[in-house]
Amino acid sequence: MAEKIRVGLIGCGGISRAHLLAYRDLADRFEVAALCDILPAKAQARAEEFGVARIAPDIAALCALPDLDVIDITTPPYLHAPFSLMALEAGKDAFVEKPAGGTLAEIDALIAGEQRTGKKVMPIFNYRYGFAVQRLQHLQRLGIPGRVYLSTVETHWRRELPYFNLRWRAGWRTALGGAFIGHAIHAHDTLYRLIGPARSVYARARALVNPTEVEDTLAVSLEMADGSLAALSVTFGSWSEISRHRYCFENLTAESNTSPYAGHTSDPWTFTGRTPAIDAQIKEALAGFTPTPPEGFAGQFARYSEAVQSGGPRPVTLSEARDAIELVTAVYYSADTNQPVDLPLGVDHPYYANCIPQNAAPLEELTDYAHYDDSPFRPTGV
Numbered sequence: 516m517a518e519k520i521r522v523g524l525i526g527c528g529g530i531s532r533a534h535l536l537a538y539r540d541l542a543d544r545f546e547v548a549a550l551c552d553i554l555p556a557k558a559q560a561r562a563e564e565f566g567v568a569r570i571a572p573d574i575a576a577l578c579a580l581p582d583l584d585v586i587d588i589t590t591p592p593y594l595h596a597p598f599s600l601m602a603l604e605a606g607k608d609a610f611v612e613k614p615a616g617g618t619l620a621e622i623d624a625l626i627a628g629e630q631r632t633g634k635k636v637m638p639i640f641n642y643r644y645g646f647a648v649q650r651l652q653h654l655q656r657l658g659i660p661g662r663v664y665l666s667t668v669e670t671h672w673r674r675e676l677p678y679f680n681l682r683w684r685a686g687w688r689t690a691l692g693g694a695f696i697g698h699a700i701h702a703h704d705t706l707y708r709l710i711g712p713a714r715s716v717y718a719r720a721r722a723l724v725n726p727t728e729v730e731d732t733l734a735v736s737l738e739m740a741d742g743s744l745a746a747l748s749v750t751f752g753s754w755s756e757i758s759r760h761r762y763c764f765e766n767l768t769a770e771s772n773t774s775p776y777a778g779h780t781s782d783p784w785t786f787t788g789r790t791p792a793i794d795a796q797i798k799e800a801l802a803g804f805t806p807t808p809p810e811g812f813a814g815q816f817a818r819y820s821e822a823v824q825s826g827g828p829r830p831v832t833l834s835e836a837r838d839a840i841e842l843v844t845a846v847y848y849s850a851d852t853n854q855p856v857d858l859p860l861g862v863d864h865p866y867y868a869n870c871i872p873q874n875a876a877p878l879e880e881l882t883d884y885a886h887y888d889d890s891p892f893r894p895t896g897v
Contacts, residue, residue, distance in 0.1 A: 523585070524549075526588060535564075536812075550569070553573075578602055599611045606632065609635075615638040617871075640704045640836075642811075645810055659767065663739075665744050666710050671753035671775075683881050694749045698751075699747070701777075707838055715856070718736070720732070723750075733747070734747075767789065768785075844870060
């Protein structure tokens with residue numbers, strides 16, 4: 516790669532701005548060389564805001580630009596996997612917003628694409644670089660917490676009907692699911708980083724807050740691979756928005772702050788020891804530890820650039836995205852069948868390649884992009 520990593524970004528909606536701000540913070544490492552959006556005016560506005568010189572008309576043209584190293588995909592979710600595969604086939608790495616795909620079959624196709632092309636897909640899991648999460652991981656490396664008994668993760672946010680004026684957010688074929696796959700996936704990635712994967716799932720999921728196809732409220736019970744238990748709760752109907760992690764270990768309890776978005780993996784967290792002696796051990800361990808900056812999107816992108824320079828593994832892999840989609844798949848299957856689901860899931864699982872209901876709204880009803888900003892969402896058939 517060139518001295519600076521040259522990025523072409525497709526999808527100039529809200530999350531693109533967070534990516535572009537991170538690249539601006541890392542201007543010594545990255546150059547955003549081109550933008551693309553199905554609505555040219557959106558691409559033009561982002562280009563003017565961030566000083567990007569080129570606008571590509573579509574994904575094929577973007578991938579064909581010879582001087583790009585990375586295609587950054589911040590489109591609606593149903594385009595994530597196919598656009599990532601196009602980037603690989605064009606000889607470029609891909610950064611892809613969550614979810615990296617809607618099914619295990621899509622993720623496995625991307626893994627096969629990596630093996631075929633030698634290029635890599637980096638799914639976005641920016642929450643995992645919070646300083647407080649790094650502190651707990653440091654305590655775990657020292658063996659201070661002991662075994663875990665119970666983990667609880669709450670993603671309680673507020674999303675009312677105007678949010679779904681962007682119609683793709685309301686439908687299975689475009690959003691690939693609701694609050695669990697599109698919002699809480701970050702918090703549950705953090706759970707997996709700290710505690711490990713689940714081996715059994717039981718879930719209930721409903722659309723209780725808004726009249727959408729996709730779920731907005733869930734209660735999920737997990738048995739983790741290490742034998743501990745976990746409880747996940749997710750809703751769009753919390754008028755006081757919070758995210759919260761709480762981990763009950765043998766020797767300490769770790770509890771996050773309640774900032775609803777990426778800030779909840781940052782400082783401050785509280786670490787409460789079982790005894791005064793353990794409190795002192797925690798204090799001493801943390802006094803000698805400095806988290807690695809930066810946090811958030813910049814944290815993930817910076818670690819990618821370091822991996823490229825050193826030839827090491829990417830900071831987030833498709834294998835980790837597969838773990839996330841496996842959990843999502845198990846949750847949706849359990850909720851649909853009212854049955855517990857054991858992990859891992861095989862290629863013969865009924866939802867391996869498709870979990871979209873047969874009566875889901877057609878794609879064209881959900882992708883009327885030209886009217887997203889001025890035509891109110893009126894749900895049909897939900």
